[in-house]
Amino acid sequence: MLSKKTKYGLKALTYLASQANKEPVQIAEIAQHENISQKFLESILLSLRKTGFLGSKKGKGGGYYLIKDPSEIPMTTVIRVLEGPIAMVPCVSLNFYEKCDDCPDENECSVHKLMLMVRDSALEVYRNNTLADILT
Amino acid sequence: MLSKKTKYGLKALTYLASQANKEPVQIAEIAQHENISQKFLESILLSLRKTGFLGSKKGKGGGYYLIKDPSEIPMTTVIRVLEGPIAMVPCVSLNFYEKCDDCPDENECSVHKLMLMVRDSALEVYRNNTLADILT
DNA sequence: AATTACCCTATAGATTTAATAGGATAAACA
DNA sequence: TGTTTATCCTATTAAATCTATAGGGTAATT
Incomplete structure (x- = not known):
């Protein structure tokens, strides 16, 4: 079985990849759009940042964004x-x-x-x- | 991850398939040969019998055997x-x-x-x- | 009748997964 | 400079699943 972590992580990456621009997207927005527990998603996104897939920005207007092009x-x-x-x-x-x-x-x-x-x-x-x- | 149940079950089926004749093989022999907990294997073989893969014989000289040809x-x-x-x-x-x-x-x-x-x-x-x- | 070996259910221990709690840190903005 | 926003981080718990064991019951053979 695929873990929820993987499922949610993939969905989040997909959501970020489908964004028109490269502006940071907030955890809350992703969680809401993909029906994911926000706190759980938080830890998943954190690990994706630490492993080099995502960048993040704190404070107002902050959030997560893809570092590389999806095709990469x-x-x-x-x-x-x-x-x-x-x-x-x-x-x-x-x-x-x-x-x-x-x-x-x-x-x-x-x-x-x-x-x-x-x-x-x-x-x-x-x-x-x-x-x-x-x-x- | 593949469960131990599946792993042991596959090993047991393989062992039975590799037998020269179709005589019943005892749980103890399979368990010993494949390094499997005998009691655990017992329940696995039971489920394989109930799902139609194996036949069994009780008493002395008893054990489990394949019902069909391995290629089937x-x-x-x-x-x-x-x-x-x-x-x-x-x-x-x-x-x-x-x-x-x-x-x-x-x-x-x-x-x-x-x-x-x-x-x-x-x-x-x-x-x-x-x-x-x-x-x- | 004794022995052998499968039959069956229940349960406990260990591990993993999923989710929550609670606050710390940093950036933006008025 | 202080308030708001939103990520960062650790710890803990609740639930589920997996693995294994316990303990006896049943049927066949000798």
Whole structure:
């Protein structure tokens, strides 16, 4: 399951990307437009700022804005920051690899074999789509 | 993340599929060979029997065995029984569809759009692989 | 009748997720 | 300079889910 955090984060990024100009948008406006708990969204936007997707401005007229062009933001990076590993098991993860406690040999594990294929197929989708591509 | 239930279930099915003959295999043997908690595995095998993947025999010489040929068991059905929906959000699920509480229009939702692609790519993998295909 | 091994329900412990609370900090503006 | 606006940050809680265990019941074999 996709976490709410990822869902809300994606929606917020989309909303920012669909803005006509690059003026900061307030949390309240995004939360209201996307039906998201404002406080929860606040923490999500904060993490997106810290990971370099968003800029922010305090005080009146402040808010969040995209730092890069939507076409420069691949879904791979967004998903990894919001959701974590793209792989469904750590033993097939590119960026979050971990060996399984059980499983003496990955090359003889059917789960490993299957999940490698699943990871590759998901990765292809995320790599071929930027924030600009998923705008409606 | 793939649940342990799914992981263990897949491993157990694989182990049964790799048996030379169709004699029942005891839970203890599977648990030991795959490093799985026996009691936990017991409940997983039970659910696999109830959903028509496995047969069982009680008493001495009893155990679990595959009902169908491994090549007749597509990963789609296995994953759906063990893990649940293949889709990462209910609004793009074929077998477990649910409308989002937020989101007035799915056709204008970027998350929907992205997750539809991810679902399709995963589905292709699961549809093209049977239990026989993931044996090592 | 004794042994073996699956059958079944309930429950507890651990982890993760989702959301809330409450205030600190900084910018704008009158 | 003081008030308002809006982000920044930490801690905590509530809920849900996952994982595993407990404890006995049932059926088949020998």
